[in-house]
Amino acid sequence: MRVRGMALQLAIIGMLVAAVTAAPEFPIAKPGCSDRCGNVSIPYPFGTGPGCYRGSRFLITCNDSFNPPKAFLTTSTITVTEITLGGKLHVEKYIAKDCYNASGRTRSFNPTTLQLAKFIVSDADNIFVSIGCDTVASLSGNLKEAGSTGNEYEVGCTSSCNSLKYVPNDTCSGIGCCRTSLAKGVNRFALSVTSQKNHSGILDFSPCSYAFIIEEKKFNFSKSYLWELKNVDKLPMVVDWSIGNNSCAEVTKNTSACQGNSTCYDPDNGNGYLCRCLDGYRGNPYLPNGCLDIDECTDATVNHNCTHHCTNSVGNYTCSCPKGYHGDGRKNGDGCIRRRSLVIQIAVGIGVGLTSLLMGITWLFWGYKKWKLVKLKEKFFRQNGGLMLEQQLSRREGPGLRTSAKHPWTNDESNVEETEYLLGKSMEIVGFEEMAGTSVGYPSLQNHLMQSLGGGR
Template sequence: MNFNHMMPLKLLVVFFIILNPCGCSSSSSANFPIAKPSCLDHCGNVSIPFPFGIGENCYYRDQNSNFAVECNTSKLKFQDSPFEITEISLEGQFRTMNYVGYNCYAHNRSIKSNSPWTSLGMPFIFNSTSNKFTVIGCDSIAIVQGASNLREYTTGCVSLCNFKEDVEDGSCSGIGCCQTSIPSGAWQINVSLSSVFNHSSVLSFNPCSYAFVVEEDAFHFYADNLTNLESVETLPVLVDWVISYKNCNEAITNKSSYACGLNSECYVEEGALGYRCRCNEGYEGNPYLGCQDIDECRNPDRCGKYSACTNTVGSYKCNCIKGYHEDGDGRCVANNKKDNWPVFIGVGLSGGTLCVLILSFCFFSKRQRQKEKKLREELFRKNGGKFLQEKLDAAKRGGTNNIRIYKEEELEKATNDFDESQIIGRGGFGTVYRGELTDHKVVAIKKSKGVDEDQVEQFINEVMLLSQINSRYVVKLLGCCLETEVPLLVYEYIDNGTLFDHLHKKFKSSLSWDIRLQIASEIAGVLSYLHSVASPPIIHRDIKSSNVLLDQDYIAKVSDFGISRLISSDDDQVATMVQGTLGYLDPEYMLTGLLTEKSDVYSFGIVLMEIITGKKVLSSGKPEAEKFLSNVFLASLEENHLAEILDNNISSPENIDQLHEVAMIAKRCISVRGEERPCMKDVERDLLILRAKAKVISLQVFEKDSTKSETLLDMHSIGYGSSDYFTSSGQYSAPYTTTEQPLLTLPSGR
């Protein structure tokens, strides 16, 4: 990238090789070689530390990793890659350049555009902390899609404005510029751009939209970027790398491919998908070539006054000089020639007695610890701990296990010994307590009712399901405890009640139509993820309004996976014992016992009816025809009386069409025959389209009627996975299907 060319554009690109704000460095010491003998260690001004290398036998390679690079006209690149590498760090990062996407308009139509697609491949991923997805434009919708770990992802931003004067330098909150994070573990990036009004209202000062992933510290937004980015082809991004997709135990066992050299050790950083190497304490150099001893005694003040430093392999020693001896505090003091033998005898006797007491205490303490350990191991086995640990270890090797194992004492203290006053809910398989950990973090602790085989299976099932689900709209599992009489699960604490509470007036709040539509799309997004993205697919089996928690921002959090089922990808149906909640249960499943994803679709359709009517699913004491909400709902549609059963808090002439569309979605979801019901991916798409249209209509009405000069964007949060569809800052995210795009590839087969 030509930095001199970009300066007139007011792009602040930091020269990292000089300032190095992220600690990115090519070598730990200039005194040690960074490359193999007879191999190039520089390309232009860029250092090339092994495992990277140019030429045969100069780089590291195994069945999943390939660190071969090439130097072309003083530019360092991966083989067969168009992207320049500007810096490499032995701490597990490198910087490279990534394409800018654009979409330009003239006379209310698109005249040129591109949708760049970058694929890193193993073992390289985009750094999710330092990089940001950035969209620039006053009529711009941008989507970034790709692959992250073992799943697909989609996120994005919306950037709008009416006048260039409204755009503020350095602000990317949605007015002229929008930024959002990319998910962790992303190794593929596909950028695409579109427009709401084809730039017709802003063409004079903003004919183009731009979108790109860029290292946040390397780009500073200015209002002039609305017109002067067309000549910028690439921008820098920060990439994380590991030497191999293995954990340390696997790597060390396979000695033929183990990458750590002499005097170095294997380590795995939190959140990383593989291992790296680092020098042992007391050594420095390139850990992949072998580390060398540090002479600590080069520092003349290493040992202090009256001490002499002696270097040892991997460490050093400090010895008092002649005429001095070490006192009890490790200091060197002058020798005292006075005869102190009575003191020595007294100290010896006292020390001997103390040693006997200490040994006796240690013996009895050891026996007590052994008894406690044996009891904990028995409870661990009784609660299915061995089987669960095997599953968690397997998940950890796959990079999907972030669960913490809590101690019994810690959870007892958090709940005041599971006091009745701490109970916040009871379910079919246990009781939920509010707890406050020692770090003042508030959590929800689920305590199962018993420990028979069925409930142990439910416990293990819920742990494994929640450890594999990565969505902000699913209640996060923080960990579990296996040392107790009954198994315990620790969840994030959601303190704004359930959807059932808000719909049926247990809480005083009345949810607006915008929030209800948001919640519906979030629940649909979770089910679409479980059915279409999770591998193997997951059937929740108990979708209902009381299993949807709401946080303070009314974001939906789906909970209670205790009876969920994992199903094989080649099985359409699973025969099970019928479980669930009356009123939400799929009638086809009740009759046949055959469980499919369409059973969740039926339950979701009932929740949709609940959302738009505000009525309970089951009303005891009423005639049979009016007992179930589904019967009343379908009858009102057939008789064209839908408006009579809609919730008065949300029904109005402005949104009656939207309510009718949602009602028709609910009707399709509760078709008697499962094969006639839509899949959740289609339901989610329909709800997102409905929301997007509603937002555009709201913007047009606001722009027409408003008498003040205010920002056009005032949107509730919509979400899926780890991002937002629309947020108050203008962000946008949705799980669209990936379309074919030109493929630009960094080194493949890694």
């Protein structure tokens, strides 16, 4: 039994693996080229080998001596941790330090430089930070601008404090920590950091001064950084990359800059251009046929906007409503609304049907009652045609035979209601006027009665 259960599990796993294998793949590297280095994906225009990257600036050196292997930008010591096709290169860079003990300076990385040549330090993603209670830091850089050799710029940041109790957590406003923004277009910078009093009187909680550029969303100051950063060498930062030096308008004059199902756009920082897949497509826009259609209706990474039915199409999808509903079927639109006309039609149809049924039953009931009345009258005169005559004669000539004596059926309680309904009074007191008004099938009887009564007077 256990073996059978294991076989079933293996069959299910096999189906899942087959399903994953059959799913559409979106290639990121050129054919025959490695698309990974350790934990880092390497999309074209970047590459790790000859013919796999676009120009020397996009070379990624994969060092297998590390476990897992580490990726470095070109042949530098700049560690690459992530590459996005949106023009972002996530790297790690050394920080500048200036440390002291009671005997004087003990450790220093001062200054720290970064030369990117063709790429740009991201002003949107990074900040410049100095940390320490006796710290003066500065950043000098080169602004790369189109049509010029660049301009020098410099920014400084100072932080100080004389007691740890005054240093707040989560706040970098000059007390133990200082931060500032960066200018656009910086492709080279140098950091320097120093102190004014060699951290005298604060060595026990702030032995060092630090200066670095860091990815803003990964930085949240803590007073523990005053001594913990002494053991940290690199911190994350973001670099903006693009292709060439010309804008989309310039490169698309004579040829298409980007591959099929993609479009060209200019970066926010620096020169050159970038490509991205059109809406409804995914993949690498720098590769031929690199942007493939997304099935928005089944792709788990895509949240389609349909409330009910989703139909995929090339580069797009459509929403629709089930039968009996109307609307655009979209979550951010009209959605699907039940057709009121249909509800009304059903309600009206039911109402009309019930009304017709009730009317039919009513007509059948009254028709039956009318038929029954006629039959009762016929039965009455057929069986008792002479009864009323005898009663009238007995009233003229004296006490006669009682109706109940000769016709005991008139005392039957089951016939009282029908009899009274027919005659309107008790059988024993039916008068001549009622009899004279009766004309159902007995004209001779009426004539005879009239003649007898007239002759008696």
